[in-house]
Amino acid sequence: MATTQSQGKRRRSATTPAKNGSDGSPRDVKHPQLDADALIALYDKMVHIRLFEDAAQRGFRQGKVGGYMHVYSGQEAVATGFLDTFHEGDYVITAYRDHAHVLLLGSEPKAVMAELYGKGTGLVKGKGGSMHLFDVVNGFYGGYGIVGGHIPLGVGLAFGQAYQKTGGITQLYLGDGAIHNGAFHEAANLAGLWGRDGLNPCLFVLENNQYGMGTSVERATANTDLGKKFESYGIEHTKVDGMDVEAVLQVAHEAADRVRETGKPFAVEALTYRIMPHGAADFLEKYRTKEEVKKWRQRDPIGLLEKRLEDEGVDESRIAEIRASAKATMDAAVKFAEESPEPDLAELLTDVYTDDSLVRAAG
Amino acid sequence: MPVITYRDALRSAMAEEMERDERVVLLGEDIGVYGGTHLVTNGLIDQFGPRRVIDTPIAENGFTGAAIGMAMAGMRPIVEMMTWNFSFQAADQIIQNAAKLRYFSGGQVSVPLVIRGPNGGGVQLSAQHTHSLEGFYGHFPGLKVVSPSTPEDVKGMMLAAIRDPDPVIFLEAGALYGTKGEVPEGEYTVDFGKARVAREGNDVTLVGYGRQVPVLLRIAEKLANDKIDAEVIDLRSIRPFDSDTIVESVKKTHRAVVVQEQWRWFSVASEVAAIIQEQAFDELDAPVERVSGAEVPAPYARNLEVAAFPSEQQVIDATRRVLYLGS
Numbered sequence: 217m218a219t220t221q222s223q224g225k226r227r228r229s230a231t232t233p234a235k236n237g238s239d240g241s242p243r244d245v246k247h248p249q250l251d252a253d254a255l256i257a258l259y260d261k262m263v264h265i266r267l268f269e270d271a272a273q274r275g276f277r278q279g280k281v282g283g284y285m286h287v288y289s290g291q292e293a294v295a296t297g298f299l300d301t302f303h304e305g306d307y308v309i310t311a312y313r314d315h316a317h318v319l320l321l322g323s324e325p326k327a328v329m330a331e332l333y334g335k336g337t338g339l340v341k342g343k344g345g346s347m348h349l350f351d352v353v354n355g356f357y358g359g360y361g362i363v364g365g366h367i368p369l370g371v372g373l374a375f376g377q378a379y380q381k382t383g384g385i386t387q388l389y390l391g392d393g394a395i396h397n398g399a400f401h402e403a404a405n406l407a408g409l410w411g412r413d414g415l416n417p418c419l420f421v422l423e424n425n426q427y428g429m430g431t432s433v434e435r436a437t438a439n440t441d442l443g444k445k446f447e448s449y450g451i452e453h454t455k456v457d458g459m460d461v462e463a464v465l466q467v468a469h470e471a472a473d474r475v476r477e478t479g480k481p482f483a484v485e486a487l488t489y490r491i492m493p494h495g496a497a498d499f500l501e502k503y504r505t506k507e508e509v510k511k512w513r514q515r516d517p518i519g520l521l522e523k524r525l526e527d528e529g530v531d532e533s534r535i536a537e538i539r540a541s542a543k544a545t546m547d548a549a550v551k552f553a554e555e556s557p558e559p560d561l562a563e564l565l566t567d568v569y570t571d572d573s574l575v576r577a578a579g
Numbered sequence: 580m581p582v583i584t585y586r587d588a589l590r591s592a593m594a595e596e597m598e599r600d601e602r603v604v605l606l607g608e609d610i611g612v613y614g615g616t617h618l619v620t621n622g623l624i625d626q627f628g629p630r631r632v633i634d635t636p637i638a639e640n641g642f643t644g645a646a647i648g649m650a651m652a653g654m655r656p657i658v659e660m661m662t663w664n665f666s667f668q669a670a671d672q673i674i675q676n677a678a679k680l681r682y683f684s685g686g687q688v689s690v691p692l693v694i695r696g697p698n699g700g701g702v703q704l705s706a707q708h709t710h711s712l713e714g715f716y717g718h719f720p721g722l723k724v725v726s727p728s729t730p731e732d733v734k735g736m737m738l739a740a741i742r743d744p745d746p747v748i749f750l751e752a753g754a755l756y757g758t759k760g761e762v763p764e765g766e767y768t769v770d771f772g773k774a775r776v777a778r779e780g781n782d783v784t785l786v787g788y789g790r791q792v793p794v795l796l797r798i799a800e801k802l803a804n805d806k807i808d809a810e811v812i813d814l815r816s817i818r819p820f821d822s823d824t825i826v827e828s829v830k831k832t833h834r835a836v837v838v839q840e841q842w843r844w845f846s847v848a849s850e851v852a853a854i855i856q857e858q859a860f861d862e863l864d865a866p867v868e869r870v871s872g873a874e875v876p877a878p879y880a881r882n883l884e885v886a887a888f889p890s891e892q893q894v895i896d897a898t899r900r901v902l903y904l905g906s
Contacts, residue, residue: 307652340685350684357651358684362675368641369676372648379604379630380653399671402641409636567686568720570744574772574819575720 250462252528256538258300258461259521262292263542265316266518268325269492271546272315272332272346276496280554281332284361285346288316290491291425293517295320297464298387298421298484301472302355305384307377309357309370311391312347313423313490321354325545326552335556342559343567363428364390364397371403371481374418375410378479385417385475393428395445396436407481408450414479419472420446422485423458429494430503446483458486459517462524491516580761588730588762589619589695589751592737593657595766597627600655603741606633606642607659607696616661617697617756643669643694647677647746650692655741660696663750664708669694677746678721693740697753698726699790699840700877703884709877711841713788716748717817718845723771724817726750728792730760732815735769742768750817752790772819776828780810783898784828784835786851788814791838791889798894807902817847825851826858833864834901840888843871868897 250258269287276285288295291313299308299320310317318328323339331338332346340350340359347361357373360366370388377384394400410416424442426433433440443453456467467484475482489512493501501509513519525535565575583591597603609616611624611634624632635642639660646656660666666673673694680688700709717724723745727733733751740747777792778799785795792813799809810828814821829835835855837848848869855867873887899905 338685340683340687343685344683348683350687352684352687357688358680360676362671365644365671365675368644368672369648369651371641372645372650373652374648375645376649376652376654379649380602399640399644402636402638403644405636405638406641406645413630415630567682567684569681569723570689 250465252525252530255521255525255528256530256534258296258465259518259525259535260538260542261296261320262461262518262521263538264325264545265292265296265319267539267542267546268315268319268328268549271329271550273492273496275329275332275550275553281346281496282334283345283347284312285332285496286313286494287492287496288313288490290512290516291423291458291488292316293461293464294421294423294458294486294488295389297461298419298468298472300465301468302387303384304355305377305382306355307357307373307384307386308355308389309366309373309386310359310389311363311366311394312359312361313391314347314349314359317389318349318351318356318359321351321356323349323351323354323356325549329549329553330556333553333556334558335553336559336563337552337556341563343563364394364399367394367400368403368406371407371410371416371418374407374416374481378415378417383476385419385472387419387421389421389423391428392422392424392426392433392442393431393436395422395442396428400445404446404449404451411451411480416481417475417479418481419475420451420481420483422483423488424485425488425490427490427494427503430498432503443483443485451481451483453483453485455485455487458488459515459520461517461521489515580763582759583730583762584756585730585733585752585758585760586617586619586756588734589737590621590623592734593620593741594623594626596738596741597623597631602653602655603657604631604633604649604654605657605659606635606646608635608637608661610634610659615659617753619756620659639665639668640672644672644676646692647672647680647690650690651680651688655691657693657695657741660694662708662753663696663698663712664710666694666712673716673722673746673748674719678719681745682721689744690746691744692746693737693749694746695737695740695749695751697756698750699753700884701754701790701888703879703881704877705879706876711839711872713750713817714841714846717847722746722748722818724748724750725771725815726752726789726817727769727815728752728755728789728813730758730762732769732775734762735767736771736815738766739768739770743771750789754790755793758793769815771816772821773815774821774824775813775815776810776824777813778809778811780808780832782808782832782834783901784810784812784825784832785894785898786812786814786825786835786837787839788817788847789840791840794891795838795894798891801891801895802898807898809898814847822854822858825855829855829859830862833862836868836870836894836897836901838870838889838894840872842874843869844874846871865901865903868901870894870897
């Protein structure tokens with residue numbers, strides 16, 4: 217996985233976080249242009265995610281990946297931009313569309329793929345699957361399957377960082393579907409409250425991909441300006457075009473710096489779109505039109521970035537090279553997953569309690 | 580040994596550990612400035628300040644979930660449920676996150692969290708404010724569930740709970756907050772998964788926990804007047820569970836009555852009865868009796884509420900049945 221940070225190559229802006237336009241639309245970000253090397257580094261990460269998801273979907277269709285699986289295709293610019301701000305000691309937590317986040321934080325694609333395949337070499341030993349990826353050493357605290365349920369945890373993680381003066385912040389990702397859940401409202405209220413005392417360095421990243429499963433934002437709330445929901449709890453917020461990785465990068469750095477400095481929460485709504493179905497078993501997509509998907513595909517973040525690379529005069533062969541290298545990585549990940557052994561049956565009864573002797577077997 | 584109340588024993592366990600360990604914080608509704616609805620945390624905000632004794636809004640899902648996050652981040656939070664009845668609001672956090680995080684993270688995360696508060700009824704709070712949730716929480720692997728009945732145990736078990744690496748559901752006997760008992764001086768813990776023989780006897784084994792224990796001891800004295808020598812076992816811990824102490828007792832008495840305030844179906848008493856028949860079937864001289872609460876939402880009127888919970892007479896009658904004595 218690409219681990220090169222584009223941060224060093226970026227020309228930092230000293231402006232305050234973006235304010236929304238008066239109509240609530242994302243501000244027209246005049247971000248500083250990144251140089252070709254920085255763009256290539258971002259492209260490399262995003263292509264890795266996309267090709268990982270393509271491989272995962274093939275595995276699902278072949279029946280080698282079980283359960284529920286939700287891919288990130290179309291949303292790559294969001295996590296790629298935000299996790300560019302990651303410092304050691306930071307925490308990241310998200311819901312079940314979690315493959316990209318853990319890969320960007322440095323988990324090996326083969327360990328993530330092996331988890332999807334239910335193998336003992338998987339990231340969480342085959343105990344969690346696609347929805348429960350964890351890599352605590354790299355700052356990734358999951359991976360949760362209940363919409364909204366992880367949001368209070370993220371606020372608590374941020375409290376823990378501030379209370380113990382670690383200097384870290386928590387990036388708390390949530391989807392537009394989760395914002396209507398009571399857990400969000402209770403947790404956001406606590407974040408705003410504790411933030412008044414500098415005890416909540418929590419960066420809320422609202423990944424608005426327009427649909428909570430198949431229910432569009434318009435069909436889920438009478439107040440579709442989702443950032444306003446944070447306002448109720450004293451949390452400042454902004455919006456960004458989540459398909460434009462350069463825009464995301466700038467807003468993300470400004471937001472993360474601000475959270476780090478103040479100990480107060482801040483929220484960014486990233487407008488994005490999943491170009492794939494909700495879950496790998498969402499076949500019909502009756503809730504949206506082919507035309508709509510086609511329109512959004514024209515704003516595919518990877519396609520947009522390729523145009524930028526062309527503009528910067530990056531040779532096509534360089535792009536092909538990146539894609540080939542990512543493909544080779546994913547082929548190797550799939551091979552590793554396929555060839556890995558299933559979890560040892562003894563693993564069934566471990567990790568329930570710290571003391572494994574407290575667990576009873578079936579029968 | 581000093582004689583103090585159940586409430587004070589509980590408070591001193593938390594206060595002493597907070598002195599020793601900066602990672603320990605308290606969260607809950609009106610636990611600070613107000614002093615706690617049941618005064619368990621009274622005065623602690625003066626001692627430790629609002630950063631460690633955190634008054635929360637009335638949002639159990641939010642603050643319980645946040646406490647889980649704090650525990651994941653290396654803290655040792657103690658959440659007060661003003662009463663366990665409100666924990667249904669937080670059930671998603673407790674069951675879906677706290678209980679399972681260690682497992683679905685492949686052992687990468689542990690949740691050293693205590694959730695405590697009064698459990699059970701008896702003071703006319705009616706349907707929504709009266710539940711005994713030991714069977715409910717005891718069902719879920721990943722949780723530890725305890726129900727101490729004496730000041731000595733409540734202090735030692737609270738200290739064990741705070742230091743436990745896994746989430747602990749700490750069910751206090753709300754009706755016993757004011758009861759007094761001897762409590763050892765200094766630092767001590769009472770391990771989970773060890774039942775206590777509260778009274779030794781040879782004729783019949785009476786099993787209970789929480790506020791049933793002093794009731795069973797009273798009943799045992801009455802039975803003694805009829806020359807029935809009852810052994811009383813205080814389970815103390817619902818999960819992990821001490822089968823051995825019960826089985827040993829039944830091997831001696833050959834008869835058992837299990838008493839609980841909660842509803843009978845899928846309850847702790849059902850589990851105890853099953854364990855006895857599995858592990859001591861040949862020792863039994865009579866079927867195990869369960870004495871439980873009436874299967875109705877808790878009523879308000881005093882006489883109805885009294886009738887909804889096991890009475891001393893019902894326990895005595897059950898005891899006489901397992902001894903094949905007329906009532």
